[in-house]
Structure formats: structure tokens, C-alpha cells
Amino acid sequence: MADLFDSFQSSAPADAPRPLADRLRPKKLSEVIGQDHILGPQGPLGTMLASGSLSSLIFWGPPGVGKTTIARLLANETEMAFVQISAIFTGVPDLKKVFESARMRRTNGQGTLLFVDEIHRFNKAQQDGFLPYMEDGTILLVGATTENPSFELNAALLSRAQVMVLERLSLGDLERLAQRAEKELANGLPLDGPAREALLEMADGDGRALLNLIEQVTAWKTESKINKETLAKRLMRRATKYDKSGDEHFNLISALHKSVRGSDPDAALYWFARMLTGGEDPRYLARRVTRMAVEDIGLADPQAQTICLHAWETYERLGSPEGELALAQAVVYLALAPKSNAAYVGYKSAMRAAKETGSEPPPKHILNAPTKLMKDQKYGDGYSYDHDAEAGFSGQNYFPEEMKRGIYYQPVERGFERELKRRLDYFAKLRSKRQGG
Incomplete structure (x- = not known):
């Protein structure tokens, strides 16, 4: 199938119009813009x-x-076929044909570099199907x-390939690509400085997207330089790369959470806005923001959780986009x-202790004794009613009798927890005084 695709490409007339991205395709690795961290000498x-x-390899x-x-x-570079x-369009019969063709090339002394686009789309059985051909050298697999990959690809496949992380193109990389396009077109872009910068930003790190945008801009008939405002009217900004169930989703919610934890409201608002513009469900954000209040603020500011719940309720009443402001305020x-x-x-420590101590019963003096049998078993004997004790505190032991007293909650010297720490001390x-007496 891939061979047929390649022959179809080569059969096109030499003078047929070609997209700019195809015309600028590098002829050697040294012409590739960006990715110096993997392509450089070191x-x-x-x-x-x-x-x-x-x-x-896995790209x-x-x-x-x-x-x-x-x-x-x-x-x-390696003189391989x-x-x-593409994993989207390739089934098991197609794969068998690809492997058989690769095996025939190998018997004739030529290796095969099999490039699999969207390789994560193959299921586990299909991914396993590559393994024997990788191991015996029939193919050299390059997946994209x-x-x-650690979530989407089999461990067996990953163990036989090196993962190479390719980065989005920087603005500097995109500018170099734009200059190369201008040279190919023998014409400069009809944009003033701010408009040119805006065009690069619209590409959002995607070289192919930039070249497509450049083709649109150079097709315009204009006598003067186009400014940023005109460019914005004529071109639609590229949709933000965001997959609500994919890796980008988890990267952005992690960035939002850590910005809140790091007490940076500007960064937190930015990542919050990035997720909304990417199409994230505000209800998901409301739930995660409430979790941040519980996990990272806690009793240092007990009002934080209430504010999050009120913001969530406000969103449910107002809907989008007005309700999203309440979430932003939270x-x-x-x-x-x-x-x-x-x-x-403290909660996690208590959970570990609860699992470790098994079925240790509470001390008998804090157990109720509604029956005579339970009274005979000394349930409730020696219990001190705290309201009757001095300062409303008896200092009795409430842990299992065979268990050493645990210390789980240790408040910090911040916010309302400063007051809670004073009470705890x-x-x-x-307790020490009463138990000692």
C-alpha cells in the first residue's frame, strides 16, 4: 500500500502545482529546522x-x-527503502503485505525503514505484530x-525502540522557515513587523501550519504592507492544540494546579484560560479547583473550599461564559x-496506620454499654465526660490500647492553621499534665 502511494506521488507531472510545504521539504538532515537537541552532533x-x-525509534x-x-x-542517509x-488507514492484511515486501527486500540486500504515522492508534495485538520483524531485522521501525508513548504504546514495543521527543518550533525556528519560504517564492511577505510576529504566533509552533498560512498571505493582492489588525480579520487563528482526554489535558491541569500551589495568580489564570479556550468543560475545572482548595490550602484558609463550592454553584446557575468568571475568581x-x-x-498517614493496625478495637472506656453483658465486660468503665472536666478536656487516651499514640495532623504556621497549631499545642x-497526674 505504501509502495503504491509512493509510485502515485512520483507519477504526478513534473510541472504540477505543489504545496509550499512539499516544495520546502528538506533534502538532507542538516536542512531540518529545529530539533537540534536530537539531530545535532551530540x-x-x-x-x-x-x-x-x-x-x-518512536518520535x-x-x-x-x-x-x-x-x-x-x-x-x-542509511540507504534503506x-x-x-498510517495506523488510521492500515489493517492487518495491509501490514502483512508490508512485512512480506520488507522481507523480500532484505533477501536482496536492502533494509526497510517502516514509518508508522499515528502509531498509538494500533491496538495491543497490532503493536505486538511488529515485534518479530523488528527483532530479526526485517524492518527498522520509526513510529510517530x-x-x-508511555501511556499509549506497549512496553514490549517501547523496550525495542528509543523514544525521541520532538519539540514545537520556537518563534526563531518559525522565522527561519518563513525566510526560507520567501526565498522559494522570490517574494517577501506583505506584512509589517507586528503582523509578521502575529503570523508566526498563529502557527503555534507548527511549521506545516505556518507554510499554509504563508501561502494564503502571499496570494493576497495588496499594494501596501498589511498590519496586525487586518491580518487578524483575514486569517483565522489556528485552533489551540488541546485534547480533553489526552496528554495535553493532563499537562495543562498540572500547570494550573502547580501555579495555584505556587501562589502565582497570573500563571494560574493563564493556564485556566488556556484550558477554557481549548474547549475544556468548566465543570471539570470547577471540580479540580475545589480539589486544590482541599488538598493544598486545607485548614490554612477554611473559607477557600466554600468559595470554590459557591463558584461552582454560580457557574451552574449562570452557565458560560458568565459563570466562568466565578471560577476564575476562585x-x-x-x-x-x-x-x-x-x-x-495527616489523612494519608492515618490511612496507612489504619491499614497497618488491622482490627485493633477502641479502648473499652470509650465504648457504650447499652446491655448488662457489655457492662460486665467493663465497657464504658473509667470514661471521663469531657464537659465535666476542667477546661472541658479530660486528656484520656482514645487510641487502641495496644497501639502507640499516633501523630498525624501537624499544622503549619500559616493562615488559620497558626491558630489551630496553638490549640493543638x-x-x-x-494531655501530658492529666496523664502524668
Whole structure:
């Protein structure tokens, strides 16, 4: 199937119009813009090529950063046959044909670099099908994915391939690409400085998207430079790369959570806005923001949780977009609130202790004795009613009798927990005094 695709490409007339992205496709690895961290002399791919020992690879990165181009150039560098398939359109019969063709090439002395786009789309059984052909050298696999390989690919496949992380193109990389396009077109972009910068930002790190935008701009008939405002009217900004169930989703919610924890309201608002503009469900954000109040602020500011719940309720009443402002206010409040995870840490410590101590019963003096049998068993004997004790505190032991007293909640000297710590220290001194007496 891939061979047929390649022959179809080559059968097109030489003078047929070609997209700018195709015309600017690099002819050698040194012409690739960006990805110096893997292609440079000290990078993993540069080192492999210098030593003549190329292994199977997984390219992980966003769209338009050169995954397909690099794979094709690797085949050229190593004089291997380049075969490209997509996991979206390839079934088991197609794979069998690809493997058989690769086996025949191998008997004739030529290796096959099999490039699999969207490799994460293959299921476990299909991924396992590559393993014997990778192991016996029939193919050198280069897979491309926009998803985190550690979540989407089999461990067996990952153990036989090196993961190369490709990065989105920087503004500097995109500017170099734009200059290369202008040279190919023999014409400068009809944009003033701010408009040119805006065009690069619209590409959002995607080289292919930038070249498509450049083709649109150069097709305009204009006598003067186009400014940023006119550009924005004529071009639609590229949709933000965001997958509500994918890796980008977890990256952004992690960034939001850590910005709140780090008491940076501006960064928190930015990541909150990034998720909303990407199409995230505000209800998901309301739930996660409430979790931040419980986990990272806790009793340092007991009002934080209430504010989050009220913001959530306000969103449910107002809907979008007005209700999202209430959630944004909650985000700002959390970022500026005093932080403490003492209750969270204490809860986890208590859970561990509960699992370790098994079925230890409470001490008998704090058990109720509604029956004569239970009274005979000394249930409730020696219990001190705290309201009758001095300062309303008896200082009795409430842990299992065979268990050493645990210390789980240790408040910090921030916010309202400063007051809770003062109370805790007060009761600790009283307990020591009462138990000692």
C-alpha cells in the first residue's frame, strides 16, 4: 500500500502545482529546522548516524515539527527503502503485505525503514505484530505519535525502540522557515513587523501550519504592507492544540494546579484560560479547583473550599461564559490563600496506620454499654465526660490500647492553621499534665 502511494506521488507531472510545504521539504538532515537537541552532533540521532548504528525509534511530538521528514531523511542517509503507512488507514492484511515486501527486500540486500504515522492508534495485538520483524531485522521501525508513548504504546514495543521527543518550533525556528519560504517564492511577505510576529504566533509552533498560512498571505493582492489588525480579520487563528482526554489535558491541569500551589495568580489564570479556550468543560475545572482548595490550602484558609463550592454553584446557575468568571475568581483566591497540606498529609498517614493496625478495637472506656453483658465486660468503665472536666478536656487516651499514640495532623504556621497549631499545642500540654497526674 505504501509502495503504491509512493509510485502515485512520483507519477504526478513534473510541472504540477505543489504545496509550499512539499516544495520546502528538506533534502538532507542538516536542512531540518529545529530539533537540534536530537539531530545535532551530540544528539542521540546524530550520534547514531555517526556510528552507523540506527535503532528503531518512536518520535513523540506535536504536529508539524518534522517527524515524517526526519524519518524519510533517515532512510536516505542509511540507504534503506522508505515505506510509510498510517495506523488510521492500515489493517492487518495491509501490514502483512508490508512485512512480506520488507522481507523480500532484505533477501536482496536492502533494509526497510517502516514509518508508522499515528502509531498509538494500533491496538495491543497490532503493536505486538511488529515485534518479530523488528527483532530479526526485517524492518527498522520509526513510529510517530502525538500522544505520550508511555501511556499509549506497549512496553514490549517501547523496550525495542528509543523514544525521541520532538519539540514545537520556537518563534526563531518559525522565522527561519518563513525566510526560507520567501526565498522559494522570490517574494517577501506583505506584512509589517507586528503582523509578521502575529503570523508566526498563529502557527503555534507548527511549521506545516505556518507554510499554509504563508501561502494564503502571499496570494493576497495588496499594494501596501498589511498590519496586525487586518491580518487578524483575514486569517483565522489556528485552533489551540488541546485534547480533553489526552496528554495535553493532563499537562495543562498540572500547570494550573502547580501555579495555584505556587501562589502565582497570573500563571494560574493563564493556564485556566488556556484550558477554557481549548474547549475544556468548566465543570471539570470547577471540580479540580475545589480539589486544590482541599488538598493544598486545607485548614490554612477554611473559607477557600466554600468559595470554590459557591463558584461552582454560580457557574451552574449562570452557565458560560458568565459563570466562568466565578471560577476564575476562585482560582485567584486559591492562588493568594495561605497554603497547607497538613490535613491532607495527616489523612494519608492515618490511612496507612489504619491499614497497618488491622482490627485493633477502641479502648473499652470509650465504648457504650447499652446491655448488662457489655457492662460486665467493663465497657464504658473509667470514661471521663469531657464537659465535666476542667477546661472541658479530660486528656484520656482514645487510641487502641495496644497501639502507640499516633501523630498525624501537624499544622503549619500559616493562615488559620497558626491558630489551630496553638490549640493543638495547648491540648498536648494539658494531655501530658492529666496523664502524668
